[in-house]
Amino acid sequence: LLERLPQGRAVVGAGDDAAVLEERNGVSVLATADMLVEGRHFDLAFSSPSDVGFKAIAVNVSDIAAMGGRPTFALISLGANTALPSSSLEALYDGVAEAARAFGVSIVGGDTVGSDEMIVSVAMLGEAARPVLRSGARAGDLLCVTGALGGAAAGLWLLRAAGHDARARTLLQEHPNLSEAYRRGRARVREGQAAAAAGATAMIDVSDGLAQDVSHVLEQSGCGVQIDIERIPAAGGVAAVAEWFGASSDDLTLQGGDDYELAIAVPPDAVDDLTGAMSPTSLTVIGTFTERTGIALADGTPVAAAGWDHFR
């Protein structure tokens, strides 16, 4: 739908993690927007209003990070039921403020309106010395991911089951990182900037799941990737949750959403430098870009590009 619109002046319009509006004095201005809807992107039974406010900022920061940028300014528009107590609204804005301070974003305006569902709509600007798009990966580049995956999806599984399942409650207590990953989300700003400086050829955040988001890089770069599934780093507790659920860890790490780690295409000779620059955040090589399109495992098995809808 966005492609119906006049993108006129923009250097890079809709279709990447963020648009590139213009370049001035060697700095590119970035812009992105994400809208979170109650019952679809968050559930007030599992997340506090302040978690929702924090996450609304973090997911936009993650889009700026995935371009190799740093966030600068944001606008936030909130739709909320007029029956909601003002303390909940204040808590939501306190979560926004906490994230804004954590990521160095100035919140310069927005709108507050009545609505049935809670809706949090954020637009964010950023700056990048060298924006990294989704379109630059080439056969022979290595596919790397920051941090560890599957944590947010595992956290959501547990939160949904906790009301009726004692084992889920135990796992939530044993692995507090999982519910935290689902509720708030991180954004890898420093890591994205390091990747841009080290010569990354393409980058995306894995907010919709590794398989789905990497497939966007492949479409726009015109290549494929072979993934060594055993190398995909799983967040602490993901294996235990997968076992409890009767699923495979790979389902969570490959297709679970809301992790906000970065998937990065890097020429082989740049990986060591980038690994050093990322420290203490881990960088893991999980595959190699190929001439043949699509995602395949090391043994040639194709992987579906779709994230699991029920994670969303």
Add this chain to the structure above:
Amino acid sequence: LLERLPQGRAVVGAGDDAAVLEERNGVSVLATADMLVEGRHFDLAFSSPSDVGFKAIAVNVSDIAAMGGRPTFALISLGANTALPSSSLEALYDGVAEAARAFGVSIVGGDTVGSDEMIVSVAMLGEAARPVLRSGARAGDLLCVTGALGGAAAGLWLLRAAGHDARARTLLQEHPNLSEAYRRGRARVREGQAAAAAGATAMIDVSDGLAQDVSHVLEQSGCGVQIDIERIPAAGGVAAVAEWFGASSDDLTLQGGDDYELAIAVPPDAVDDLTGAMSPTSLTVIGTFTERTGIALADGTPVAAAGWDHFR
């Protein structure tokens, strides 16, 4: 609530028609956001999806215009019921595209999500050589308005009554400008820039009604205004609608919302130049800013600052 947030780097943060993010080479960068919610800001019984898309852009352009700026880039996030036919969504984006072309805005991204109500959230950037804030009006300045007022509110009255009132249907046909004013909204970009160049001391768009919006100028400027109510220009058909409804035209022109004309504070010696620069758009002097705070009529009667909620 927005005042709880860190506004850090901004030259002018939340609280005006738009924020002023920074100044570069004599040009100030502006940013604003507005969210329209079905059933509150529009009604799909009275407005087509393409009207809604057009209006979502126009109301944000109007905020940029009220700073004396021109719009540059926008992001649009849409929440829509997944049962809505795709032709409706396409029509909405066609309305967005029509407004973007009319006002010279590049639409560089956004988000599309499922929601129960339809929500259209726009963030827009602009540029101004000399941003005109709400805070600069001084006693002795003249209060002027562009165009004519009350049309959008009169249009909404008629649209609401048309199902059961033949006279309302006749008035809608006789005065098509009224429903058009409600459905789409204008934005006075050229006029706002002319006002800035002519030395306007304060400016605001009258989206919430003249009385309410002028009261924001008064609060931030620390002065009052005496309005000559007989001089307020009424849109064509407003007198007839007021007579049909048993109300006064002044109720519509002073307190009706959604007109998106500009209210401008101008030093007396600049009014003639500005009137010439505005042409063919009319500029009408309707009052004088005073040391005494509040809004008063020429005979001293105070005017309530509130817009009429049922117009919204």
